[in-house]
Amino acid sequence: MDILQKYVDSLIFTLQKELEYLENEDSILNIYKAKIIDRKVFQFGNIISFKIIGAYNSNKTVITKKLSINKIFKEEENIKIFFHLENTYDGIKTKIICVENDVFTCLTSTELKCREVYVRLEGSVYNTYRILKRLKKIEIENIYFDENILSDLRIKCKSEDTKIEQNNKEIVDFNEDLKLKELNFFENIMDKFQNLEIQNENENFGKILDELGDLINYTKLNKNQQRSLIFCTKNISYRIIGPPGTGKTKTVVEIIKILLTMDKSVLVCGPSNLSVDNILSCFVESEYHKKNKTSLFRLGSISKSLKTLNCYNLDKIASESVSFISEELNEAMKCKKIDKRKITEIMKEMKSRKNKFSKEKIKATNLVFSTLFSSHKIEGLKCFDWIIIDEACQALEAESFLNILLAKNFILVGDPYQLGPTVKSESKELKMTFFDKLKNVPTFFLNEQYRMNEILISFSNSYFYSNQIISPLKNNFKFFSHSPILFIDTSGYNSDEMKSNSSIKNIFEAEITLKVVKYLESIDNKHDVGIITPYSQQAIHIKEIMPQISFPIQISTVDAFQGQEKGIIILNLVRSNEIQDIGFLSDLKRINVALTRCIHGLVIIGDSSNFAKYQFYKKFFDHLYLHAYCIDPYILDALLETN
Known part of the structure; x- marks a missing residue:
């Protein structure tokens, strides 16, 4: 004890x-600027989806330090939304109901017609x-x-x-x-x-x-x-x-x-x-x-992409159990036959019945x-x-x-x-x-493991899992008929990163990413594609320049992609600077997540010279030189011309 x-x-x-x-x-x-990307109006409120596009300190000054944007809010946390940076006291209190990739979704009783808001x-x-x-x-x-x-x-x-x-x-x-x-x-x-x-x-x-x-x-x-x-x-x-x-x-x-x-x-x-x-x-x-x-029964909110599971949502079922009271209340309010004190009493009664209903169901079921x-x-x-x-x-x-x-x-x-x-x-x-x-x-x-073949898992298998993983899968997919791994090394090119808001982006790597996507389209690619990067601003920039493509593409940060998989993954390492700073990529688990999302093919775009002083990355690039098809941007352009 x-x-x-x-x-x-x-x-x-x-x-x-x-x-x-x-x-x-x-x-x-303290304060985050958000762009509203989707809004839906329902009978019981408004579902708002937004992305974080900037951050400010308490003095209303733009924050330039590194932020893990996609990790700012967690599901079911309380937040406050307001409309002017100058007035951070009056606003709407709500709760995050879903986090998917770098998109946050909340439910509000107020319709938000503006395109941008601020979130505390x-x-x-x-x-x-x-x-x-x-x-x-x-x-x-x-x-x-x-x-x-x-x-x-x-x-x-x-x-x-x-x-x-x-x-x-x-x-x-x-x-x-x-x-x-x-x-x-x-x-x-x-x-x-x-x-x-x-x-x-x-x-x-x-x-x-x-x-x-x-x-x-x-x-x-x-x-x-x-x-x-x-x-x-x-x-x-x-x-x-x-x-x-x-x-x-x-x-x-x-x-x-x-x-x-x-x-x-x-x-x-x-x-x-x-x-x-x-x-x-x-x-x-x-x-x-x-x-x-x-x-x-399912407690709490359900993922936006899996709304077919709503029939198991205990909160929803409990609300339906008192819907008759809600309907009577709505009718009485329309006819103005009820005072505010009575409304409060009825609302308390509804809440009490819902809680009792939920507790009884939890006690009675064997699976929650x-x-x-x-x-x-x-x-x-x-x-x-x-x-x-x-x-x-x-x-x-x-x-x-x-x-x-x-x-x-x-x-x-x-x-x-x-x-x-x-x-x-x-x-x-x-x-x-x-x-x-x-x-x-x-x-x-x-x-x-049944996701990727032996070559694709080989580095993670040897470095993290002591070569214990068996990969029985065969894979015929190869970039330019060479290997299921393509490494485009930007070292020696004008590939310097740049700061953008509170994050970092690399325009040169984004342009190469676009070329790889167009190459995949030219060979009639049938696989879905994931483009991942350690930095949210790189993901945002790629989304902005990405044209309409014939196959599904998801663009997000590495952190947001954990637990997911795509046919082909294109990884932007982003970092390229004079002091060889690698930022988020100093977390070895992050690179392991990035390398293990693909099913058929993996493309890595990065400046190998920026990682030269790190023992882990020296082994990583040595591994690529042995098992990947390694080229530079000039050779890529030449291959695309002859393809």
Whole structure:
């Protein structure tokens, strides 16, 4: 009990340091200029979609420092919209309901007819504050937490304040060989994974498979997917490491089927709407759900691209349950037969009935889907048998811990070599996730990937995954009949970057990107294309100059593209300057995300000389010289002329 209290106190302490930093930052990075790109008027309000196009400090001066624009707001955070930079007090309070790529969507009761607005940054402070509030409400004596798991977690106390400050100032030396550290971490996992005993002949599991019959795709799973599936019958918490394209979502859906067949209640969570809705979509399309008509609900907002799932949205269903009161109220208001005090009473009654309806449904169902943020609606209602947290490596440690308390056992699914949680301060402790810390929890590694062929995954496989990934796919696609990887090296050309608002762009790389797209069109490309870059202004610039193309194209930042895939990826590295600054690309996880989004082909456009002093990138470009078709812009032009 004392250890658990110390652990909770350590989480509170670390988050309080982050909150102090955020509150200080908010006085500097305070106001954002937004361009409204879409608006829809509905009976209950207006859905507004916008993009961030600039930032100002509290003195109304343009901010020129680097900002991760696409990470400013998170789903379900409160924001304030106002119309004039001079007046930041009067405005509209609303909530972000969806974040997709670099587009933010909110619902307002006021119709916004203007093209540009200003948005006050409140989200990060609000979200951190809510997590802190939930942590402080924990009653240690009323919860159970496995001591074996607790022993894995490094406990920090207030006396380490000075040490934390020193950690915050640490700078990673990218000239040192980080590979050894990464391999040691991965080899330790693999040793434990190989020694993990699983009884394939488990009699109980055999009965479950017989009962499910054709409703489960057990025989279509590979060996390691099957092993991670069998283990859920043991009532022991565990982790699943799933590199890109290894079938994490499919595996999770099969696990859900097994647990429901065992009459277990399951809570499925993730850090974003998209992470949750991908699993929900896959589950409701399964034969298992179609036959059994599984009772399930989704808490919170649903991704804009998956609105077909709205029939499972508990908020929407609860609203429909009191719609008759709403209709009567609307009629009475039209006829002016009701006073304001009565309206307030009726609104309170509607809210009370909705809450009661939602609570009863949550208690009665065995399957609930929710973001980590929205799961507070479940607290105190029931304890699930299992919680599955997808994309667990993107969640703050405190967020994962709070959600794990909602169930008896957990399964954490993620990839420690993809981008982690968004942390505004430089706190090393906050960047460590719950997933990262659980070194002694049983761990399964999904090592067969079905997204790209061996050449496309080869660098990430050798550098990040200790060559453990198997790629059975064959791929006949090649750029200019040479390789599925095309590297266009701009070093020695006039390819300097330039600052644009709070970001960076490289016009020369954007022009080359356009040429590559036109080349793909000339060869009658049938694959969808993703153009990704570390910097939002580069993405914006490419969108502005991109003509109408015959195949689908998505243009966004690397961070926004995590979890997605496209037939062909075109990566702009952007950085080209006299001091060899590489900015966001000093985060090795970011480049791993960028390299693992493609299915058939990968184009990399960049100035190799700008990365020459970094050991990691030296190995990366050496790898490209061996496996990619490497050309310069002049050769590209010559090839396009003869093509």
